[in-house]
Amino acid sequence: MFLILALLGMHVGQVDLDAKNTTHLTWGRYTITIQKLDPETGRPERCRITDNSGHVLVEIKAWKFSEIKNVKLVDSKQNDLVINSCSGGANCCYDSLFFTKKNGLHNILHVFRGHNEDEGDGLNLKDLNKDGIPEVVCMVDLPEPPGGFSEKNYNHSPPLGLVLGWNGHRYTNQTKRYPLIALKIANEYKTSVIESFGTKAEKGISAPVFPILGYYTNMIAAGKGPQAHTYLLQHLPKYLRSWLKTNDMKIRQAVAESNDSFGIVKNNKIDLLR
Numbered sequence: 446m447f448l449i450l451a452l453l454g455m456h457v458g459q460v461d462l463d464a465k466n467t468t469h470l471t472w473g474r475y476t477i478t479i480q481k482l483d484p485e486t487g488r489p490e491r492c493r494i495t496d497n498s499g500h501v502l503v504e505i506k507a508w509k510f511s512e513i514k515n516v517k518l519v520d521s522k523q524n525d526l527v528i529n530s531c532s533g534g535a536n537c538c539y540d541s542l543f544f545t546k547k548n549g550l551h552n553i554l555h556v557f558r559g560h561n562e563d564e565g566d567g568l569n570l571k572d573l574n575k576d577g578i579p580e581v582v583c584m585v586d587l588p589e590p591p592g593g594f595s596e597k598n599y600n601h602s603p604p605l606g607l608v609l610g611w612n613g614h615r616y617t618n619q620t621k622r623y624p625l626i627a628l629k630i631a632n633e634y635k636t637s638v639i640e641s642f643g644t645k646a647e648k649g650i651s652a653p654v655f656p657i658l659g660y661y662t663n664m665i666a667a668g669k670g671p672q673a674h675t676y677l678l679q680h681l682p683k684y685l686r687s688w689l690k691t692n693d694m695k696i697r698q699a700v701a702e703s704n705d706s707f708g709i710v711k712n713n714k715i716d717l718l719r
Contacts (some may be wrong), residue, residue, distance in 0.1 A: 461691045470513065472526060473546060475502070479510055492528060492615050494550065502550050505542065509719040514609055516570060519578055519611060520547040521538025529568070532719040539569055539584070540717050542710065552710045554609065554616045559586025559706075561604050573608070575622045581609040581616060582626050585706040587662060587699045603659030606630045619702055624654055624667035631667065634659035636674075657685065658696065 466484050470477040476572040478493045490510055494503040507530035515524035527692040531537055539562055543554040544615070549662035561584035570579040584604040611620035620627055634656045655678065664673030678686055 469548065473523060473548065475546070477513065479513075482506075488533065492530075494544070494640050500570070501546070501713075503552075503713050503715070505612075505715045505717060507531065507540070510538070511539075517579065518543060518570075520546060520551060521548065521577065525553075525591070530717055532717050538719055539567070543581075554581065554707060555710045555715075556581065556583055556609070556707045557585065558583060559602070559604075561585065574611070578611045580611075580623060582623075582652070583609070584626070584630070585606055585703055587658070588702040588705055603634070603655060603662065604630055605662055605700065607666065607703065607706070609707060615709060616707065618707075620666045621668035624669070627663040627667040628669075631660050631663035631673070634663075654688065656687065657681070660688075661696060662700050665697060666703070670697070 464706075466481045468479045470479075470492045472494070474497055476495045478495065480491050480493075481626040482489050482491055483488050487652050488508060489508050492507070492513075493501050494630075495501050505528065510528060512527070513530040514527055515526045515647075518525040523546050525546070528542045532539050532540065538560065539557060539558040541556045543553060544550060545553050556568070558567060563613055563701075569582040571582050572579040573582075574580070586604055587602040587605055604631065606620065607618060608620045608623040608626060609616040610622070661670070661673050661677060664670055675690055681689065691703070
């Protein structure tokens with residue numbers, strides 16, 4: 446397993462964590478130490494951020510750390526830090542932690558991305574409003590997918606596209622202001638699957654529900670829920686229209702609860718093992 450590094454004062458490249466049990470990185474006046482807690486299996490891992498005296502300021506446990514790099518967020522004078530990790534387990538999940546040194550080391554954002562990996566649209570930084578502070582463009586899972594899932598999909602949900610923007614104090618959900626990623630995901634489901642339901646839908650619920658949720662939830666996140674609701678009622682077969690009417694409030698609530706997927710971690714000991 447390789448850890449992608451882009452830290453201030455260090456060569457940007459890859460470090461093979463399988464080659465040694467402990468890796469030390471420098472981030473300004475702080476030291477970042479990644480250690481395998483079980484040398485035989487190499488998992489789980491612990492990441493510590495310490496000051497010049499060796500005092501542990503932050504400790505994070507995860508199954509593995511996939512990426513630690515400098516990012517330009519709220520501090521215009523110094524590089525901030527993002528730590529991406531995987532929790533491990535059968536239902537493996539991904540987390541992103543953002544730290545700044547501005548006004549003292551502290552966490553400014555934690556995003557629980559569920560099954561959405563680092564690659565592609567899973568996590569990106571883009572300055573959409575050109576204010577010098579990039580928005581966090583990411584995908585998360587629905588907190589609790591509403592009814593109608595088949596057993597094989599019980600631990601998974603369609604990705605929900607979010608845009609998190611800095612309001613001067615913290616990151617907030619600004620997807621309706623910048624709906625591009627949510628609309629992109631919604632259109633992928635609409636184009637590839639939903640338009641064929643009228644003639645090809647199965648006599649059952651589990652198969653079609655996944656793309657319905659992928660389309661509808663992202664349209665709601667983008668502020669276009671009523672438009673999507675009308676489209677679905679016009680194009681879905683009767684039994685799926687009935688399912689939608691029964692579950693509509695639950696679906697809307699699930700999108701609202703997606704705000705629980707991000708926040709600020711105030712505890713200096715962070716356990717991401719699940």
